[in-house]
Amino acid sequence: MSLDNILKQSLSRWMTGDGPNNSVAISSRVRLARNLAEYPFPGRASPSQLEEVEQKVRRWWNTGGLESLGITDYISIKDIPENERLALADKHLISPKLARQGYGGVLVNKDESVSVMVNEEDHLRIQSLMSGSQLREAWNLASQVDDLFDAGFCYAWSSQTGYLTCCPTNVGTGMRASIMLHLPGLAFSGQLALVLGTISKVGVMVRGMFGEGSEAQGNVYQISNQITLGQREEDIIEALNRVTDQVICQELDARQKLAGTDNLALSDRVWRAYGILANARVITSTEAMEYVSLLRLGLDLNILEGLNPRILQELLVFAQPGYLQKIYNQVLSPRQRDVKRAELIRELVKK
Amino acid sequence: MLCQNCGEREARISITQIVNNKKTEIHLCHQCAQQSGQADSVFALHKMLAGMVDWGSDSVDKGKSCPGCGLTEVELRQNGRFGCGQCYQTWATLVNTIIGRVQGRTAHTGKIPRSAGERARAQREMGELKEKLQVAIREERFEDAARLRDRIRGLQKD
Numbered sequence: 390m391s392l393d394n395i396l397k398q399s400l401s402r403w404m405t406g407d408g409p410n411n412s413v414a415i416s417s418r419v420r421l422a423r424n425l426a427e428y429p430f431p432g433r434a435s436p437s438q439l440e441e442v443e444q445k446v447r448r449w450w451n452t453g454g455l456e457s458l459g460i461t462d463y464i465s466i467k468d469i470p471e472n473e474r475l476a477l478a479d480k481h482l483i484s485p486k487l488a489r490q491g492y493g494g495v496l497v498n499k500d501e502s503v504s505v506m507v508n509e510e511d512h513l514r515i516q517s518l519m520s521g522s523q524l525r526e527a528w529n530l531a532s533q534v535d536d537l538f539d540a541g542f543c544y545a546w547s548s549q550t551g552y553l554t555c556c557p558t559n560v561g562t563g564m565r566a567s568i569m570l571h572l573p574g575l576a577f578s579g580q581l582a583l584v585l586g587t588i589s590k591v592g593v594m595v596r597g598m599f600g601e602g603s604e605a606q607g608n609v610y611q612i613s614n615q616i617t618l619g620q621r622e623e624d625i626i627e628a629l630n631r632v633t634d635q636v637i638c639q640e641l642d643a644r645q646k647l648a649g650t651d652n653l654a655l656s657d658r659v660w661r662a663y664g665i666l667a668n669a670r671v672i673t674s675t676e677a678m679e680y681v682s683l684l685r686l687g688l689d690l691n692i693l694e695g696l697n698p699r700i701l702q703e704l705l706v707f708a709q710p711g712y713l714q715k716i717y718n719q720v721l722s723p724r725q726r727d728v729k730r731a732e733l734i735r736e737l738v739k740k
Numbered sequence: 741m742l743c744q745n746c747g748e749r750e751a752r753i754s755i756t757q758i759v760n761n762k763k764t765e766i767h768l769c770h771q772c773a774q775q776s777g778q779a780d781s782v783f784a785l786h787k788m789l790a791g792m793v794d795w796g797s798d799s800v801d802k803g804k805s806c807p808g809c810g811l812t813e814v815e816l817r818q819n820g821r822f823g824c825g826q827c828y829q830t831w832a833t834l835v836n837t838i839i840g841r842v843q844g845r846t847a848h849t850g851k852i853p854r855s856a857g858e859r860a861r862a863q864r865e866m867g868e869l870k871e872k873l874q875v876a877i878r879e880e881r882f883e884d885a886a887r888l889r890d891r892i893r894g895l896q897k898d
Contacts, residue, residue, distance in 0.1 A: 426825055426855075429809035433823035532851070543855040545825030548863060550839070551848025553825040557838045562850040619845025 396707065396716070396737075401480055401501035401518065404702040408521015412689045413637045415569040415609065415702060416520055418481070419527040419626075421535050422554045422563035423513040424545040430555040431493070431508040439492055439508050446507050449541045450496060458498050458534060465494040472720070475711020481518060484509055488711075503534055510555045511563075513538060522633060524566050524626050531564075532622070551618060561618025566626055568633050571701060573608045573686040574643030575636075577655075584639055585610065588632050592616055607678030609705065612636070648690050659687030667738045671724075672731040677708050684738075700737055707733060743769035806830040866895050 403416040424430055425445070428438050447463050449455060466474060466487060474488040482504045483495050493508035506514040515538070517530040545553040552563035559565070575581040585595045594615045597605040612633055614625045647655055662683035666672075685701040687693045706712055708730050714721050717729050743751045744766050751767035805812045808826030816822070816831060820838065828835050839846055852860050869892050876885040 424825060429824040430822065432821065433809040433811060535851075536854075539854045544853045546853050546856050547825075547828060547848075548852075548856065548860050549847060550828055550835075551850055552853075553822070553828050555821050555823075557820065557822070557835075557842045560839060561843065561848045564850070616843055616845070618839065618843040619847055619849060622850045 396703065399480075399707070399712075399716075400699075400703075401482070401706075403481075403502065403518040403520045404699065404706065405520050406699045406702055408519060408523050410522040410637055411520065411698075413570055413572070413640050414522035414633070415571055415705070416481075416518060417523045417527045417566075417568045418516060418518045419524065419531040419564060419566045421513075421515040421531050422511040422552065422559045422565075423515065423535065423538065424553060424555070425512045426543045426545045428512065430511060432510065432555060434508075436492075442512050443494055443507055445542070446494075446496070446505075446513070449538070454541045455496070455534075455537050458496075458503055458537065459500075460496045460498045460503070463494055463496055467491055472711065472714045472718075475709075476715040477711075479706050479709040479712040482516075484514075486510065503530065505534065505538075511559070522568060522630075522637070524568060524630055524633075528564075528566065528622060528626050559617050562620070562622050562625065564617055564622050564625065565613055566629055567611050567613030568629070569609060569611050570633065570636060570640070571607070571609050571682065571685065572636070572640050573682050574640045574647055576608045578643045578647055580639070580643060581608075584636060588612070588636065591628075591632060593629060593632050606675055607682040607701070607705070609678070609682070609701075644686065644690060648692075652692075655690075656687070656692045659683050659692045663687070663693060663738070666734050669731045669734070671727045672734065673727055674708055674710070674730065677704060677730060677734060681708075681734075696738065703737060704734065741767055743767065745769070804830075862895055866892060869895070 403418075406415075408414065408417070425442060428434055428442055431439060431442075434442070443465070450460060450463060464477075466483075474483070477483045477495065477497075478485050478488040480501065482497055482501060483506055487493050487495070487506050487509045490509075493506065495507065496505040497503070502518055504516050504518070506516070515531050515534050517527045517534065519527045519530075547553060551561040554560050554563055572581060575584055589595050592615050594613050596611045596613070597609070612629065614629050616625070620628075662680035666677070666680050666684060681701055681704045684693075684696065685698060688696055688698045707716065710721075710723075710726055713726050713729050713733070716733065721729060741751045743749050745768050749769035751769055802812070802814065806823055806827045807830065809823035811823035811827055811830075813831065813834070816827070816834065822828065822831075822835075836846060849864075852864060869888055873885055873888040873892065876882075876888060
């Protein structure tokens with residue numbers, strides 16, 4: 390199969406970039422943590438209990454309890470090679486933790502808008518992922534999936550504390566809603582620290598794109614709710630929407646100002662970024678993301694044309710170590726990855 | 741001051757977190773702070789959260805463990821993570837402290853699962869109606885209050 394085809398088939402629904410506010414908002418995600426009442430949480434369950442939980446979930450799926458989800462397969466983590474695991478994590482379908490641990494599994498639907506991790510930190514981690522800013526839609530979908538499981542299982546829940554989870558940071562709604570934003574305008578105009586600092590005072594978390602502890606690459610940031618207890622899910626989503634709408638406005642404003650004040654300097658940076666991506670023979674992921682961010686900004690501001698703006702999402706996933714190894718179907722050393730990454734990017738930019 | 745995570749080394753770094761306008765500060769030694777900043781240390785963050793909780797001076801009950809999963813209080817304090825749903829009852833007092841600190845609130849108002857049954861839903865509705873009733877009385881909307889009172893009575897009968 391040609392590289393082109395492999396990449397096309399690798400696109401998750403969220404990567405297509407056709408959601409609302411897609412010039413800034415990359416993707417929206419809602420994750421629900423759920424546990425089965427009759428078993429200890431995965432971290433304290435015996436191997437046979439872990440196995441039982443997995444079997445139960447598989448049976449529920451087999452008997453049609455989850456039929457409407459369009460899930461084609463249950464993927465057991467121990468049955469797939471490391472490359473595949475890392476690739477799933479690069480696409481945000483499973484967590485890095487699940488990719489590393491030797492047990493558990495995941496149910497993924499056809500367009501990869503729904504994934505359910507089994508025996509990660511909690512028995513179930515139901516996730517829905519959508520393109521652009523669609524937190525409300527993502528919550529509705531995740532909640533529907535939750536209902537399908539709720540019909541077949543007895544959840545660990547109390548009227549006082551809500552959904553009981555392994556970690557106290559998830560208890561209550563068990564919900565983490567997050568939106569991934571591309572913020573080059575704020576970054577280049579030096580306002581990023583101020584804006585992100587301000588919003589982090591109103592109960593939201595700002596992180597790099599791979600979650601907790603990860604650094605921001607390519608000016609891509611993830612904004613999510615900090616509190617999971619004491620508010621209704623819908624209210625948490627609305628509050629998050631209000632904050633992100635503000636950030637999106639400020640980002641678009643900053644871009645207009647950048648383009649207006651010194652267009653030549655900006656277009657020089659964009660075209661230089663293009664020059665490097667189109668010609669580099671060796672490139673690290675950090676460097677690649679830095680230039681792709683500029684390229685995408687250039688496309689959004691019509692400085693350059695002819696490239697698919699999706700290139701940002703594509704590189705967010707495909708330029709990661711796990712996915713590169715999957716695409717080229719071999720284990721790659723860090724140096725080899727930098728070479729293959731450069732090769733892949735030249736191919737993508739050429740089109 | 742000693743590091744609130746390991747309790748062994750001198751604290752050198754302070755981390756401030758603001759949740760619901762409530763400021764919490766934790767003090768860490770270099771080693772623990774470094775650990776908590778690493779991409780791989782999801783666990784360290786939870787340790788940090790565990791470290792944020794003022795455990796008070798009450799002594800740890802070493803003999804007690806959760807009947808559901810065998811988790812001991814020492815383990816809970818170390819990792820800041822629960823072992824099973826039953827832990828929430830076993831360590832009820834501690835749970836309230838931890839959750840209060842981490843979340844700022846302690847009462848769930850979100851989704852109710854089918855498995856929790858009709859009663860949980862009725863209870864929730866009752867609580868909400870009672871709150872509305874109080875507001876109506878305070879604002880002297882007596883007709884609304886009467887209607888709310890009737891609905892509460894209706895629920896009580898069911």
